[in-house]
Amino acid sequence: MTDLSAEAVPRTDGTHARAAAWRSAVIGFIAFFSLVDLFAAQAMLPALIKHYQVSPAAMGLAVNACTLGMAISSLATGLLSPLIDRRTGIVCSLGLLAIFTALLASAPDLSIFAGLRILQGLCMASAFALTLAYLGEQCSDGEAGGAFAAYITGNVASNLVGRLLSASLTSKLGLEPTFYVFAALNLGGAVLVGATMRRGGMMMAGRTPLRSAAILDHWRNRRLRAAFGLGFCVLFAFIGAFTFVNFVLVRPPLSLGMMEIGLVYVVFLPSIGTTLLAGRIAARTGTRLAIWGSLATAGLGLVLMLSSQLAAVLAGMVLVGAGTFFAQAVATGFVGQTAVHDRGVASGIYLASYFAGGIVGTAVLGQLFDRFGWTACVAGIGAALALAGWLAFRLTPPNVQDRLGAAAG
Secondary structure (H helix, E strand, O other): OOOOOHHHOOOOHHHHHHHHHHHHHHHHHHHHHHHHHHHHHHHHHHHHHHHHOOOHHHHHHHHOOHHHHHHHHHHHHHHHHHHOOHHHHHHHHHHHHHHHHHHHOOOOOHHHHHHHHHHHHHHHHHHHHHHHHHHHHHOOHHHHHHHHHHHHHHHHHHHHHHHHHHHHHHHHHOHHHHHHHHHHHHHHHHHHHHHHOOOOOOOOOOOOOOOHHHHHHHHHOHHHHHHHHHHHHHHHHHHHHHHHHHHHHHOOOOOOOHHHHHHHHHHHHHHHHHHHOHHHHHHHHOHHHHHHHHHHHHHHHHHHOOOOOHHHHHHHHHHHHHHHHHHHHHHHHHHHHHOOOOHHHHHHHHHHHHHHHHHHHHHHHHHHHHHHOHHHHHHHHHHHHHHHHHHHHHOOOOOHHHHHHHHHO
């Protein structure tokens, strides 16, 4: 079995570098298999609406109900992660995810479909959070940046490949076989984790299993509180833009088919490159400037997405995707650097806030879209980006006294 732990890497520089690169690649694949279901269903929205005979807002809420499960699971996993063996937890999460994904193929009505999406979210977020915890524990400071970048890149790739694959399969085979293919991908992730990740990473002796007090401690930190709010706004904006633009794409004057919608999501390809650079750029410019730049990029993209020309809409989607993924990567890194104790809990709170933004964004923006149209929906997304920009004012690096005080607490 290949061991992903840093301790297993020999100390010779060449071997160490190769092993670190291999470990980052595997981590990227784990992220891909964990999150490939998250947004794949969005590319299937026109077919799902036809199948269940519901409104765009209702179907959008059902599809994105997984973010509710992810918000709950992220916080719970952050609290309970000291008790959970990393490999066992991730393998079980991906195995259950495969079951719930397969059951979607035969969901008889929208309520059961939404319930299964919530269960999917519980599994996806637990796998996500446990992998992040594993990275924080097993990677040295010098390797952590590359490993986290690989994980976020796997996340971005799952958005691109998941949407392309789901749209293509739905167009050719229909909804039922598509869900079975994604269930097989989840199982593939479970096998990969079982083969490459060593057991361990459970609670250290003398540590309190439930770190509920750490939640209040992290919420008292205004920098972390701002980061949590920023994460909420980022997914609020992202999920709103890339859920409801599907209905714009299939309607006149654009009038794209299912296969064409799948190809549209090549727009996520540039996000892979920009996300990989997020850590380096934030280190040079500072967290606030990096996030402001990414949010301004996304805001420009929103304006272009109002166009009736396909080329402009696609360019806008590229900018919104790149800007929001970049902001997410920088904010994730900021939380890890600022939370000097109980980082698993801090990461859980951030992810819970982030995914809560997804379900709230779907509910709010869905009503705007159904009642007032795409322009009103874009205005709501822009308001979320503006609020994120305001919150970024508080993302300053902690000083020495802050670190000492946090460590003492």
